[in-house]
Amino acid sequence: MSLVLHNFFRSSASVRVRAALNLKGLAHEHVSYVLRQKEHQSDAYLKLNPQGLVPALQLDDGTVLGQSLAIIEYLDETHPEPALLPQDPLDRARVRSLAQAVACDIHPVNNLRVLQYLGQELKISEAGVADWFRHWVDQGFAPLEQQLAGDTRRGKFCHGDTPGLADLCLFAQIANNRRFDVDMSRYPTLQAIFEHCLQLPAFVDALPENHPHAG
Ligand SMILES: N[C@@H](CCC(=O)N[C@@H](CS)C(=O)NCC(=O)O)C(=O)O
Structure with a gap:
């Protein structure tokens, strides 16, 4: 293919x-x-x-x-x-729910066109736009941290010890957060999952800085 x-x-x-x-x-x-x-x-x-x-x-x-x-x-x-999703329907729903907490609730309000609208149309300062970004990350990450920290279904990754859909979303979000100085010390469980992803070349190669057309 x-x-x-x-x-x-x-x-x-x-x-x-x-x-x-x-x-x-x-x-x-x-x-x-x-x-x-x-x-x-x-x-x-x-x-x-x-x-x-x-x-x-x-x-x-x-x-x-x-x-x-x-x-x-x-x-x-x-x-x-x-497999990027588990077999069991309840587990699949759990992984999708974690993935969507990032992809549907954090990412869209922090997308480039939203940040550009804040800066270019509403004339919010660069610092204000960065605050906006961190605010919505925090709104999403705080409950996610609490949820994952206390869940025995979490392993090295969001669901067990193999990476899946939720890890893909979390990894990409945390990689993006680096541009806005999000304080990840508040999210030790999420940070640990990110670091486990960084052990795998599949994730490392997907990072922005490793893209063949980065720059
Ligand atoms: N829900 C879409 C979101 C896609 C999306 O928003 N992509 C961003 C880059 S991460 C984009 O194309 N932004 C262009 C813009 O904001 O103008 C997905 O998951 O693919």
């Missing part, structure tokens, strides 16, 4: 998918879009992905999939090993 990932090195939704592709051992090419230059809003990209966000995954028959969680679940269904 020849796969093309339309993405941007710093995009955390792209980091999720890059790490998933790496965990599955799926080779892929990169097409990069510089978000600050609005390359993801070009006619050519909008033809591929009318949602105008990265990432999008293009399959060898030309089909384009948008939305990182949908892409990751597609990869998991078509390449079941290693």
